[in-house]
Amino acid sequence: MTKQGTKPNILVVNDDGITATGIKNLMEVMQGLGNVVVVAPDSPQSGMGHAITIGKPIRFDKVDLYEGVEMYKCSGTPVDCVKIAVNKIFKGKKPDLCVSGINHGLNNSINVLYSGTMSAAVEGAIEKIPSIGFSLDDFAADADFSHTKKYIKNICEQVLANGLPEGTLLNVNFPKGDNLKGVKICRQANAKWMEEFDERTDPYKRPYYWLTGVFENFDKGEDTDVWALEHNYVSIVPVQFDLTAHHAIQALNSWDFTGNEGAKSGNGGTKVSAPDGINLG
Secondary structure, three states: OOHHHOOOEEEEEOOOOOOOHHHHHHHHHHHOOOEEEEEEEOOOOOOOOOOOOOOOOOOEEEEOOOOOOEEEEEOOOHHHHHHHHHHHHOOOOOOOEEEEEEEEOOOOOOHHHHOHHHHHHHHHHHOOOOEEEEEEOOOOOOOOOHHHHHHHHHHHHHHHHHOOOOOEEEEEEEOOOOOOOEEEEOEOOOEEEEEEEEEEEOOOOOEEEEEEEEEEEOOOOOOEHHHHHHOOEEEEEEEEOOOOOHHHHHHHHOOOOOOOOHHHHOOOOOOOEOOOOOEOO
């Protein structure tokens, strides 16, 4: 898996905190694959997205929760955990694999943008480490992750053996329960939360708000992560952190950003160029 037949070095992170059941189960699978280092938040950090800590110090301390495992709790965000691990624990010598999770709750569809679990994996990919985020459709603190383990092992073995395209990582989601039909390689569904803020009153008669909502799927395709999970398949979505809407570049090049009417008709208008100097017109 790595050069000279040595065991791969594997970084395990999450957003639910270092004592979460999910990270314990992920760590146990990784112990069968390589040398494991765990760096996780010291408290739950769900929904943090790609937040980083810049206005206060970050602390990390070694802990002994499980025998024979090198573990650290970090005061920062999930992304901070990856940054600290790469810079201070691995000291710039990148791990062979970064795995994040197993998250308590799905990170399918638009949830990937809000997820601390997936943002930690994205940070790993930014560091050019093959990275995977794992999530299970179960928010319970004592959720049963046993049915996910063989799939996690197989997926990680494939990534270690084959690598991933640069700038790409995997978003893997599991349905709840052990009646899985297999694995589907999917695209992200067009779905979102229809959100409301429930207004409540505190003991001092001051209003406060609690975010609520319903997840709605607008996508009827049978090649999406939502469809796969609803039909008891493990969904795997290849994700990239380049957010460029390449399909929109040509249309934008026809707009007049300079006040020159010629740009609208394409006659003599100023073209917009990419940062590397390649003309996009």
